[in-house]
Amino acid sequence: MSFLSTRGGSVVTASQAILRGIAPDGGLYVPAMFPAVTTEKIARISEMSYQDRAVNVLKLFLEDFSIPEIEQAVNAAYGPDRFNDPAVAPLKKLDDTTWVMELFHGPTLAFKDMALQLLPHLLKMSAEKNREDREVCILVATSGDTGKAALEGFRDVPGTSCTVFYPLDGVSDVQKLQMVTTGGNNTRVIAVRGNFDDAQTGVKELFGSEEFIAKMAERGKVLSSANSINLGRLVPQVVYYFSAYADLVRAGEISAGEPVNFCVPTGNFGNILAGYYAMNMGLPVNRLICASNRNNVLTDFFNSGIYSTHRTFFKTLSPSMDILVSSNLERLLYEAADRDGELIRTWMGQLKECGSYSIGDQRREWMSGVFWGDCADNKDTLNEIKQRWEHDHYLLDPHTAVAGHVLREYRKANGDATPTVIVGTASPYKFASDVLRAVSGEEIGDAFAASEALEKLTGIPMPGQVKKLRDLPVRHTAVCDRDKMAEAVLE
Numbered sequence: 001m002s003f004l005s006t007r008g009g010s011v012v013t014a015s016q017a018i019l020r021g022i023a024p025d026g027g028l029y030v031p032a033m034f035p036a037v038t039t040e041k042i043a044r045i046s047e048m049s050y051q052d053r054a055v056n057v058l059k060l061f062l063e064d065f066s067i068p069e070i071e072q073a074v075n076a077a078y079g080p081d082r083f084n085d086p087a088v089a090p091l092k093k094l095d096d097t098t099w100v101m102e103l104f105h106g107p108t109l110a111f112k113d114m115a116l117q118l119l120p121h122l123l124k125m126s127a128e129k130n131r132e133d134r135e136v137c138i139l140v141a142t143s144g145d146t147g148k149a150a151l152e153g154f155r156d157v158p159g160t161s162c163t164v165f166y167p168l169d170g171v172s173d174v175q176k177l178q179m180v181t182t183g184g185n186n187t188r189v190i191a192v193r194g195n196f197d198d199a200q201t202g203v204k205e206l207f208g209s210e211e212f213i214a215k216m217a218e219r220g221k222v223l224s225s226a227n228s229i230n231l232g233r234l235v236p237q238v239v240y241y242f243s244a245y246a247d248l249v250r251a252g253e254i255s256a257g258e259p260v261n262f263c264v265p266t267g268n269f270g271n272i273l274a275g276y277y278a279m280n281m282g283l284p285v286n287r288l289i290c291a292s293n294r295n296n297v298l299t300d301f302f303n304s305g306i307y308s309t310h311r312t313f314f315k316t317l318s319p320s321m322d323i324l325v326s327s328n329l330e331r332l333l334y335e336a337a338d339r340d341g342e343l344i345r346t347w348m349g350q351l352k353e354c355g356s357y358s359i360g361d362q363r364r365e366w367m368s369g370v371f372w373g374d375c376a377d378n379k380d381t382l383n384e385i386k387q388r389w390e391h392d393h394y395l396l397d398p399h400t401a402v403a404g405h406v407l408r409e410y411r412k413a414n415g416d417a418t419p420t421v422i423v424g425t426a427s428p429y430k431f432a433s434d435v436l437r438a439v440s441g442e443e444i445g446d447a448f449a450a451s452e453a454l455e456k457l458t459g460i461p462m463p464g465q466v467k468k469l470r471d472l473p474v475r476h477t478a479v480c481d482r483d484k485m486a487e488a489v490l491e
């Protein structure tokens with residue numbers, strides 16, 4: 001299996017694509033073709049553990065990795081020391097036609113763990129395969145969630161290190177505590193005086209600085225990135241779409257071959273794109289429902305065929321979906337454009353220069369056959385949490401609740417009774433104050449106090465990851481100015 005750039009260039013292997021992250025022409029790596037998975041094969045994997053399902057799906061993409069290598073990576077990533085549920089991505093039934101796939105049982109209680117637990121192992125092996133013997137240094141700027149997930153993924157993985165920059169006053173107390181208490185001998189967490197944009201611009205400048213790259217090379221280090229456009233984050237996500245379907249087959253809820261819908265709370269379009277890839281490989285999917293919060297740039301895109309960033313940015317109750325440029329959408333556009341890299345270059349050029357592009361009616365209609373986009377505001381979100389708790393005794397986090405609301409709207413508009421899996425992306429305990437407010441009206445600002453109240457009220461146990469946070473020692477105290485980030489890394 002080789003990989004191409006969405007902008008027309010380069011044929012590379014899987015390990016090269018993972019090591020590079022982004023193609024030299026600025027495009028994203030996509031598989032040269034979608035490997036086929038038959039219905040018989042899907043029925044067969046329904047008998048397997050999550051780990052074995054992962055090996056069976058990943059090997060179709062990672063052709064320059066051996067099976068034992070993939071097994072080793074998968075076992076290190078999804079073991080019981082990392083995930084607090086033996087099913088890894090368990091499926092919970094809400095009602096006759098609705099399930100939630102829980103992707104939040106990893107170390108940071110959010111779905112980014114599904115990919116960021118595996119990526120470091122793939123990256124380390126990719127470096128070895130390409131005779132890159134320098135230490136692979138991951139630099140991350142974070143507004144909260146990605147930083148901690150990257151730190152946990154790379155912690156103590158030999159041959160790698162991970163440095164995270166966060167805005168000094170721009171993350172929640174829990175997010176900050178999660179990061180500054182991270183263990184491991186190869187992790188560093190540095191606060192930047194400024195906001196998220198300062199941290200992100202600073203990291204981008206480091207990646208673009210020849211002087212900095214040369215200094216790192218002198219120290220035997222090479223830079224790499226772990227952001228969501230990396231192929232090594234995309235392929236682990238394809239696995240759980242097959243896994244959810246396999247669980248439905250195993251439980252006798254559907255027979256192999258019957259179509260299902262997935263409803264996905266979406267920001268950067270990475271998660272739902274993996275569902276689209278699974279569908280192209282043969283997973284029987286009827287509709288992919290793309291749920292946005294008030295930053296509904298994707299809803300407008302699916303309805304109009306026009307992607308426009310000329311809009312107000314809102315802070316919402318689902319902060320991990322507060323995004324105006326969904327970078328992984330480029331991979332869907334590539335399919336919509338019949339894999340015409342020239343056309344992608346034109347659209348991306350227009351996005352950069354004018355803040356918008358239009359794909360035209362024919363392509364929009366083609367996309368509407370698969371995708372449905374809609375959105376939920378904060379009020380809808382809180383309402384959905386309350387309703388699901390009262391009717392189904394299931395506690396949603398605000399991100400998953402956006403999807404829950406959008407699914408109701410979809411069913412109202414389409415009368416579609418196809419079995420549907422809501423993709424659950426975070427534990428409600430990650431957003432305890434808001435969830436508590438939604439179910440009981442109680443206002444408790446302190447996250448630990450809110451978690452305790454939520455546990456008492458619902459009887460759903462607080463995850464150990466939250467509980468232990470209060471007692472862990474703070475290990476990272478460095479603070480630097482925006483223009484001193486290079487020095488902070490080199491120190």
Ligand SMILES: *Cc1c(COP(=O)(O)O)cnc(C)c1O
Nearest residue numbers: 266267268269270271320425426
């Ligand atoms: C990152 C994130 C999302 C959005 O996922 P994308 O792949 O960016 O679409 C949704 N929910 C949570 C909790 C997240 O952390």
